Amino acid sequence: MSSQGIVFNIQRFSIHDGPGIRTTVFLKGCNNRCVWCHNPESHEKKPELQYFPERCIGCGQCFSICANSVHAMVNGARVLKRDLCTNCGKCAEACYSGALEMAGRFMSADQVMEEVIKDKVYYDNSNGGVTFSGGEPLLQKDFLKELLFASKSQSIHTAVQTAGNYEWSILESLLHLIDFIMYDLKIYDYDKHVKYTGVGNTRILQNLKLLSETDKVFAVRTPVIADINDSPEEISKIAETIKGFPGLLYYELIPYHNLGASKYRHLGKEYIYNFSAPANEKLRLLANAASIHVKNVRC
């Protein structure tokens, strides 16, 4: 019997989430709240209603179908009373223009694998595979375990993207099913980490250390965010932390982008911060700082 999890996206022909052509499965729910996050729909471990006003044709289907009167006209303007919304998804089902869509759906592992297996021929031709991302995929550990097991059973290369903020035993119990791990280390300084991600980094650093003591191949990744961690000193500290890890394949600096800003609006959330994307020169400077400690630095 296939277990259920909540998934907010399955991206095929993904070429930035590990080696080769991959299908990236995004599991919903995260226990960090990074202020720069470009996937706000990943935060909550439940389906959420998204509204795209530019697609609305004013058909009124949502008004008539919603039992809680979430959709209303106030002073001639269309409003969405999210406090009344139970995220049942009925209005999105009836919205053929796509103005209302649900972020996230419950799926069985079999259903997810049905999507994943479709591109096996391309994985085989590119040394690609499947990547489980999030949110934080390890928060759905049983579901993830089933997905990893099913993937390995089909001889599909597996990768996991994680922020490492959980008990070590969770990751440890899955290691034998994972071929490659992309581990986020976002900020070295503890206080800053708390301030900008909502959580401390002690456990994250511990887990990374424990991971480095296994025989797993992994990468460490840092999103480069202006005025938060984009100094050579900060990056140098992170790089020094991972220096000499035998399983480290590469260290990657990921430039911030603001493509997620509109997603906050669609979810009725406020995007408080709006950082500038780092210039190429800045990235090179940071990469140089990192490469003092780590051999293979990507940006």
Added chain:
Amino acid sequence: MDIPADYIPTYNERIESLRRKKVQFTERKIKTRGYFDNDDHGCIPWDEPIPFKLKPNHPSGGCYGIRCIGENFRHWLEVHPVYINPMSSLAGAWVCAVPGIGGWKPEDRPYHLYPLHKKYNIVYSGIGAMNHLGPDMRIGLELGWGGLLNKIRKYRELNRPIDTSFYDGEEDVVLGVQAWILRHVIKAREMAREEKNAFLKSNLLSIADMNEWLIDNPPRTLREACQFLAWFQSIDRMYHTGGALGQLDELLRPYYERDIKNGLETDESVIWHTASLFFNDTHYSQLGGPAPDGHDLTSPISFLILEAAHRLKIPCNLAIRVHDGLNPELLRRAITYLFEDGTGPSFSCSKGLDEGFVKNGIPIGLARMRAKVGCNWTALPGIEYCLQDVTRLCLVSPFLHAFHEIAEDPSEEKTMENLWEHYKRHLSTCVDIIKQGFDWHMQHQSENAPEIVYNLFCHGPIERGLDVAAGGVDLINLTCDGVGLATVADSFAATEQRVVKEGRLTWEELKHLLDTNFEGAEVQRLMLRDIPRYGSGGSRADWWAKEISSLYTRLMNEKPTPMGFNVIPGLFSHGVINRLGRDLGATPNGRFAHAPIAHSADPDPGFSKDWGAAPTAKSNAVAYVQPGYGNSAPLQIDLDRELIQDAGGIEAVEALIKGHNALGGTLVNINIVSKEQILEAHKDPDKYPDLVVRVTGYSGYFRSLSPEYRQQVVDRILSRN
């Protein structure tokens, strides 16, 4: 040329000069001839009058049959303008088709089929269509024009036909070519006398000497071989815009190896000669691929030919033949250039094509020789009459007939099974009409519009005194291409889901929506569109697409034409989706009346708003619905330059092509363009005069396309994931 007298342009400067000239020519052609929704074809703009007067042989004023066509063709070549670009290593270019030649005698036209064509939207019946078979250019390269002339005379003498028209017509064409070449020899010497720059003077004299030799003799060197092919390309175009060349690397390899060994050429000079050949015309040719015994045909000159197209950066119709043994460097190089140039070679897939063609009773060794020499198609060089890419069956029209019959007749069962039965009946009628048309074509084509150019480069016509369509070659495989698969599949699925399963609409209500073109019913239209569509994978629409493709294939394959000709089905629209959609009413997939129907076997743009609309999803869908008998159903992929240019992009595209080949796909066409650039170019085409895109099977200047055709490209790019 305005360059210092003692300056020797580098090879790259010569090629760049040709590129600039092509851009200028394109601009002039658009101004004088309007948009052209096909590729460049190499023709040059010409403003001066050409002193040609057609000598007809029919009361209608037309010119029909090989003798009359030969006479007029020869006369045309005797007065056709002479063109030499001193920066090219080759002479010649064509201006326009032989005026007044073409079509059929009024009494031979298939009037009895016209009402059926109209009923079923058969706009491209293939009757009277020309070219679209593959020449064996080795025949010409080994004999030269003089040798071809001797061959014609020899077999006329040997066969002693009562009616010598066939040989007379063919002889006239060759004599016309020789006369045309001679005028280039004279012109080149005149230009050389006037030329101040020493290199250009020397180049013009080389052109003159080379062509003086080629009037009667076969080419001895790679440059001469390219020049011979250029003459072929030009006269092939003049006669109904033929465009097939062949396995170019193999054609040129013996000359290349000899010239390099003898120190006559360098790789750089070979690139220049090949670029000059591409400047001359956009004929279709193949690089790499399997030999009859399966070994790969890639050789050093394959890379040089690819390099020439890359440096020239004008529309060019090369294909890489992908198979398991393909030189990996050739594939990688082609994809790398695709990334740099935005467009480049297409990728013809051997597994689907060769294994499919074998099902027609052809040995695998022969199947492997079928080279990619057209938009979407392959042909056996010089031994097969296949009439590819000219006959299209609109898959949508039979659906509309079926649907309206059921919806309008109260006695008809309102079920999907009944709808399918009606569709089968109408599609079967369409197939029969196409086959009847093929027979009509085969009965009348040679006496009206014989393949006067290709006969010279096929094995049999001259030897037998028969046109290729009249028994000149041994193999006859006629082909038909279905169009609009996604429109029909999505229409079946939308009807099934919204009417039969969910009961959101009755059959009558859906009929009303179609009759009123969804007037005031946008919600219902969007509801019909908002189903899991063909391409999403595993959906009912995918299932219907497979059913329709299988039915169409079976109907085409299960019996030959009434006269016994084999027909091989494919799925390809070229760019005629607007024309085919023009006369059709609205369809249950939410398509408005008169709007374009779907391309080839491709899912509709934006086929999945969900998580399926990836190139791999499209690739899987198209591979799944292949008819599978050696005709093609191409996959068109448009990728965003910004999204894919990072590390891993080239490898991903390579894996996509290999994956499509492994799944049994037949052809992959790829554009890599920036969304912003294509939108800007659509708005202001003149801003990007040298932007080349792969439209469907051919590549062309984006600015030369009509707004309708540009929109097709834009729609695909905007809808990608």
